[in-house]
Amino acid sequence: MTDKLKESISRKDVEEGKCQYLPDSKGYYLRHKNTNRGWIPVYAQTNDHTAKVAGIPLKEFYNDPFKFVAAQISVQSYYGFDSIGFSNDVYNFEAEALGARLIYSDDVMPSIDTLDPLIKKPSDLGKLKTPNFLTDGRFPYQMEIFRQKKEIGINQANFCGPLSLAVALRSYQLFLNDLMDDQVFVQDFMRFIIDQVIMPYIKNVHQHLGITEFRGSDATATIPLFSPAMLEKVILPWNLDIIQKGRDMGVNSFVYCPGIYGHELPEQFDESLLSRCYDFSVASLGESNIVLRISRQLEHSLDPFLKYALDLKSRYPKNPVRIQIRLYPSLLREGPIEKIIYYVKKMIDTFCPEFQGVSIVVAGLSTETPPEHIHAAVQSAHYYGQLPYQFIDDNTSFKPRRRESYRDFINFIKSEEGK
Numbered sequence: 283m284t285d286k287l288k289e290s291i292s293r294k295d296v297e298e299g300k301c302q303y304l305p306d307s308k309g310y311y312l313r314h315k316n317t318n319r320g321w322i323p324v325y326a327q328t329n330d331h332t333a334k335v336a337g338i339p340l341k342e343f344y345n346d347p348f349k350f351v352a353a354q355i356s357v358q359s360y361y362g363f364d365s366i367g368f369s370n371d372v373y374n375f376e377a378e379a380l381g382a383r384l385i386y387s388d389d390v391m392p393s394i395d396t397l398d399p400l401i402k403k404p405s406d407l408g409k410l411k412t413p414n415f416l417t418d419g420r421f422p423y424q425m426e427i428f429r430q431k432k433e434i435g436i437n438q439a440n441f442c443g444p445l446s447l448a449v450a451l452r453s454y455q456l457f458l459n460d461l462m463d464d465q466v467f468v469q470d471f472m473r474f475i476i477d478q479v480i481m482p483y484i485k486n487v488h489q490h491l492g493i494t495e496f497r498g499s500d501a502t503a504t505i506p507l508f509s510p511a512m513l514e515k516v517i518l519p520w521n522l523d524i525i526q527k528g529r530d531m532g533v534n535s536f537v538y539c540p541g542i543y544g545h546e547l548p549e550q551f552d553e554s555l556l557s558r559c560y561d562f563s564v565a566s567l568g569e570s571n572i573v574l575r576i577s578r579q580l581e582h583s584l585d586p587f588l589k590y591a592l593d594l595k596s597r598y599p600k601n602p603v604r605i606q607i608r609l610y611p612s613l614l615r616e617g618p619i620e621k622i623i624y625y626v627k628k629m630i631d632t633f634c635p636e637f638q639g640v641s642i643v644v645a646g647l648s649t650e651t652p653p654e655h656i657h658a659a660v661q662s663a664h665y666y667g668q669l670p671y672q673f674i675d676d677n678t679s680f681k682p683r684r685r686e687s688y689r690d691f692i693n694f695i696k697s698e699e700g701k
Contacts, residue, residue, distance in 0.1 A: 302337050302356075302692050322634065322667035323364035324642045324660050329371070329391055331647035332357040335688050341386050344371060347426035360691045361653075362660045363644070368431055370424075372440045372499045376479050377450040379419030380410055389649070399453040404460075404467040412478045415486040425487065432491055439493045441483055443500025443537045444475050444520045445508075451475075454507070461516065472520055481527050488533050498524065498537040503566070510558045513539075521566040537566045540575055553586045560590055572601050575643070576633070577608035580625050584632045592636060604639035609659055611646035617655050623662040623680065630663070634671040642667070658682040 333343040336353035343350055350370065358366050371391040378384050383395040401407055415421045428439045442450070448457050448471060460468050484496050502508075503517050521537040528535025540563065564572060574594060576587050595603045607629040613622060626642065634640050642663045644656060661682040666674055686694070 302335075302689055319364060319664075320669055321364075321664040322630070322640045322642065322669065322671075324644065324663045325363045325365045325367050326358060326361070326644035326647060326656075327367060327369045328354065328358060328644075328647045329369050330389075330649050331651060334649040335360075335653070340388060340391065344386075344392055345420065345423055347423045347430070350423075351427060351430045356692060357688070359695075360688050361644075361656050362664075366434075366436070368427055368436070370427070373442050373446050373450060373501075375420055375424050376413070376442050376447055376483065379413040379415075379421055380451065380479070382451060394450045396450065396453045399451060399456065401452045401456075401471075404464065404471075407467070407471055407474060410474065410478075412482055415483055416490075425490070428487060428491055428493060432493055437493055438495040438497060439484075439487045439491070441480055441496060441498045443498040443503065443539065444472060444480060444524065445517055446500045446502040447475050447479070448472065449502050454502075461512065476520060476523055476527070480524060481531070484528065484533060484535055485531060488531065494533045496528065496533055496535040498535070500537050500539045500566075503537075503539040503562075505555065505559055510555065510562070513562045514558070518562060518565055525566075525568045534568075534570065536568045536571050538573075539563045539566045551582075551586070556586055557590055560594070564594065569598065569601055572598055573604045573606055575606040575608050576629070577610050577645075578629075580613070580621065580628070584628070588632055588636070591633065595637070602639050603637060604641070605633045605637045607633065607640065607642045608645050609642065611648055611651070614644065614655050614659065615648055615651045617652070619655060619658045619682065622655055622658050623682070624677070626659060626662045627666045627674075627677070630666045630671075631673060634667065635673075640667070653685070653688065654682075657685050 329343075330340065332353050333340050335357050338349055338353055343353065351368065354368055355366055371393070374382075374384060374392060374394055377394050377400065380400060382400040383398060384392045385395050386392045400410075413419065413421065416425070431438070452460065452471070457468075460471070480498070487493055487496070498521075500521075503513060503521075505513070508517065521539070524535050524537055560574060564574070567573060572594070574591055576584075576591075578584055578587065591603065591605060607626075609622070609625065613625060629642075630640070642659070644659055647656070662680060665680055668674075685691075
């Protein structure tokens with residue numbers, strides 16, 4: 283199917299009211315991207331939320347790369363994010379291509395059926411072989427997304443982190459048992475995952491698309507799913523291996539393990555555990571990718587997080603330490619707007635005086651998150667995060683601007699492009 287035919291089908295969907303997005307939105311994205319900004323950037327992790335707002339059934343969203351990219355650009359441009367993210371079910375592609383069963387739902391992104399793991403017993407590992415990254419599973423869908431990202435200037439591809447992939451193929455409980463009882467199998471298993479799946483995948487994408495940065499997502503590698511000692515002694519070496527093998531290949535590959543620790547009650551908070559979580563996360567990124575992602579319940583102190591961030595800054599004086607302020611999903615979903623604005627201002631006022639590379643991540647948007655909550659978060663970040671940063675003694679007077687509906691926004695852009 284030609285690109286023109288694909289675009290005409292997309293336009294037909296829009297014209298018939300089946301969905302609302304801009305099939306030729308690359309031009310709008312480039313205008314959006316080049317707008318002069320004087321504030322800390324805000325971007326988002328949107329998937330199911332984007333599909334709902336754009337009116338695309340989830341199975342189409344997670345299988346049609348053209349609809350996926352157009353919808354992400356359209357919805358994220360509507361919210362005014364400062365860069366476009368292409369978050370999808372990144373944890374599923376490798377496992378699915380190897381033969382794992384994918385479960386679809388009308389309400390949430392697809393997931394691997396871990397109740398029926400592909401590797402039920404260690405001997406099942408011998409049945410697996412390196413996938414064909416151009417044809418197997420939904421790799422063609424993912425490759426097309428990467429191609430379109432590269433086309434609009436985003437030189438990054440994603441892969442499933444090694445621990446998350448192991449759990450997807452084996453299940454959490456069985457793999458935990460393996461770590462305790464069968465180290466020989468674990469080492470064979472992880473060698474297969476890294477040497478026969480992840481690194482060949484990275485090599486393939488690099489060769490076909492010229493992408494040089496590869497981010498592995500590994501939400502499984504965190505406390506309390508695994509102990510600090512297990513993360514440090516067993517899992518970290520796998521992540522470091524990916525960093526080194528990427529260097530040998532001429533690319534920047536790393537594993538992003540959020541290491542989020544901060545929603546515990548104050549009386550249960552352990553500052554030493556916080557440091558170990560973040561040390562593991564930072565080491566998994568490599569010294570050229572020092573990012574600290576911070577999320578904290580509104581009423582709890584940020585002092586331990588600031589203390590750790592300043593210590594990290596002193597340990598890496600030659601490398602910039604970037605701070606990602608994470609707006610946790612429940613706050614965005616439940617609000618109220620005044621609470622969202624207060625959280626944004628509190629986080630900005632805490633970290634902007636000490637760090638230049640501060641950004642805000644609107645994370646894990648659910649389909650139930652009201653658009654007005656997202657607009658409030660973005661607008662307040664742009665207001666209080668003006669650069670160069672200066673404290674604004676204004677806790678009550680800022681009010682977010684009321685925005686038009688998404689449908690009206692799309693219709694306006696289409697009318698502008700038609701002029």
